Amino acid sequence: MSGSDFLQLRPETAPGKGLTDWLADGLRAAVVTGRLQPGDRLPATRLLAGELGISRGVVVQAYERLVDEGLAGARTGSGTVVTGHGPAAAESRPAGDRRRTLAELRLPISAPDGIDLDLSPGVPDLSAFPRTAWLRAERAVLDRVTGADLGYGDPGGTPRLRSELVGWLARTRGVRAEADDVVICGGVAQGLALLAHVLRGEGRNAVAVEDPGSRGAWDQMAFWGLRPVGVPVDGDGMRVDDLIATGLDAAVLTPAHQFPTGVVLGPERRRALLSWAETRLVIEDDYDAEHRYDRAPVAALQGSAPERVAYLGSVSKSLAPGMRVGWLIAPRRMQTELLAAKHASDLGNSALPQLVLAELIASGDYERHLRAVRTRQRRRRDALLTGLRTHLPRARVTGVAAGLHLVALLPGDGDDTVLAERVAACGVQVHPLSWHRQRPGPPGLVLGYAAESPDRLIEAAARIGRVLSRPGP
Known part of the structure; x- marks a missing residue:
């Protein structure tokens, strides 16, 4: 892809403000309508900026927005490449095809051309990955692993990791669960997808989300068929009165450290939220619970209402997002459907990383x-x-x-x-x-x-x- 003709945009129609929105909308339309196909390489940012008469920074930001939306990915040596068909096409494909498309969209993302200081939120310090401790734990696991450990196991995860996680989360987050309540999944993203599948099966078509809130969570819910309805956030977190006014019966929150504002859900709001959830569901994304500096950790909501809260966590911010290891602890009434969806999705996560993580926790190396x-x-x-x-x-x-x-x-x-x-x-x-x-x-x-x-x-x-x-x- 060498020019801008595929965009069907005329430079003279560019608005005085909001150039990034204008260009991103044009790129998105090109993907959705099929003018751009998966595998197509987008023009170099300098070339496209010159043809459209706009700054290169606008093109960089528009490309980044497509990457954030899962429609493109940055590949070493190939620039920015289209990776998906877009929401319209995805909705017309069978559920199995949608799952494959989602997997294709989650490609490694690097900073755009010209960026040498990346302050994107949610990116951990990958240089801090505990290589020595991981290798030590891996050797310990391989010394005692059996053939049964490497076969098709429980789709909910290996018993040892589930057991270690229950103890770890009880000590550090106040979570109340038994090992069988845990579903090991491919990060929080898959946990949200599994929950969306079950909620859709129960007849729901919308879910409340924080506003401002996690764009990734909104996109996950929307992709799997649940319309995200924003509920305002203030200095005490999500405004529960506004949540009640939506008439919805499921909500996704980050109560311990709201994304992106960083506020904590206040005590009165916590009580009001749990009261609202008496016959409803709170989805608690505990996305960075390990990182606390100037205050004591705020306990997870799940510990106060295990049958009203679905709890999500992962090692993406503590070890590395590429590990793709997370956990979902949902009310027991949902577990049969969740395990069935997990089994149909991938038969279960890879066993060896689970066993190594369990060893890290048990040995104290994780802490x-x-x-x-x-x-x-x-x-x-x-x-x-x-x-x-x-x-x-x-x-x-x-x-x-x-x-x-x-x-x-x-x-x-x-x-x-x-x-x-x-x-x-x-x-x-x-x-x-x-x-x-x-x-x-x-x-x-x-x-x-x-x-x-x-x-x-x-x-x-x-x-x-x-x-x-x-x-x-």
């Missing part, structure tokens, strides 16, 4: 790794905070007590997507807060700090400050 990572991430958070206070003093920073990202709320009422495009043009990748909203709200930037060193984070803050201190184009 030692987490302590080391928390120390490292605290230094990185502090460096980014220092940089923002120096170079972006008018920003109000939230979500600093936990997690792997923070939010810089910006003064005024500007378009944070345009601001993020300008920041990307100086080599720093960030997310505009509006990407994670369904309703309008104040501008902001979502900044991940786990994957960069302290000195590079200070440099990133300096670049952001210089860009935002200049008048926009």
Whole structure:
């Protein structure tokens, strides 16, 4: 793909503002209508920017948006490549084909061309993966593994990992469960897909989500047939009165560390939410429970209402997202259907990684790794905070007590997507807060700090400050 003809966009129709939306809509339409097919390589960002008469940063951000939506992926040596058919085509295919398409879309994503400082939220420090401890645990497992351990096992997961997780989650998160309640899955993404399948089977067609909230969770629910309905979030988390007003009976939340704002669901809201869930379902995404710096951990909701809460977690933020190991602990009334869906999906996760993770937990190496990572991430958070206070003093920073990202709320009422495009043009990748909203709200930037060193984070803050201190184009 060498030119812009496939877009059917005319440069003279480009809006004065919202260029990224304009271009992303054109790219998305080209995928959905079939003008772009899986495997097609998108034009180089500089080439497309020149043909359309727009900045290269706009093209970079539009490509990144397609990647975030699962319609494209960045491949080494191939640039940005179309990987999916788009929602319209996916809806017309049988369920089995939709599952295959979803697997195809989850390709490794690298930073766009020209980005040398990646502050995308949700990216952990992959250099911290505990290679030595993993190898030690793997040798211990291989010394005693049996043929039965390597056969087709329980689709819910290996008994040893389920048992170790139940103890670990009880100690660290207050989760109440037995080993048979755990379903090992391919990360939180698969857990959400399994829950969506069961909820659809029960006749539901919509689910409440936080607004602002996890765009990944919205996309998962939408892909599997549940319309995500945004419910406002404030300083105490999801507004339960507004949730009740939706009339829905299932909701996806991040109560211990709300994504992206970082707030904790307040005590009164927790009680109200659990009361609402008496005959309904809360889906609790405990996505970064291991990373706490300035406050005691907030216990999981699931421990207060095991029959009203489906609990999700993974090692994506503690070890690496490429491990694709997560867990789902759902109310027992749902477990038969969940296990049937898991079995039909993949017959169960790979046994060896499960056994190695169980060994890591049992030996104490997992906890030692987490302590080391928390120390490292605290230094990185502090460096980014220092940089923002120096170079972006008018920003109000939230979500600093936990997690792997923070939010810089910006003064005024500007378009944070345009601001993020300008920041990307100086080599720093960030997310505009509006990407994670369904309703309008104040501008902001979502900044991940786990994957960069302290000195590079200070440099990133300096670049952001210089860009935002200049008048926009």
